[in-house]
Amino acid sequence: MADEFVKGLGIFTGAGLAWMVLAGWYRTPSFESQEQLVSPVSLSDSATMFDTLGVLLMDMFFWFAIIGALTFWVGIPVIRQAREALEERAQ
Template structure:
């Protein structure tokens, strides 16, 4: 059980940190505003290929963080408990 927790924590912290860096670049219009990290993406007309890749990577990292952590913290322990319950019932 501790192994899954550490894997989920690693995914959560690593993916979350990378998402926060990219969100700081693309979703923070100014540091005086109250919408840091959650403002709409403000690339403008001067978007390069790297800006587009950064925005795509930011969205992918967000979902990787959420789904990856939930998989290791909820999904795998739930599957193991269900498997144990099925094996106990079969005996």
């Protein structure tokens, strides 16, 4: 059970760090404002393919952190307990 927790924690911290780096680049208009990391993305007309890819990766890292951690912290333990309960009931 501890290995699922560590896997979920690794996914959460790794993807969360990547999201925070990209959000710092694309969602922070200025460091004096109160809207750091949460302001809407504002790409200019001169946005390159890498800017678009960075915004796409930022959203992917966010959802990977949430869904990946919940999979290892909630999903897999629930499936294991349900499987054990079904095996007990079958005997």
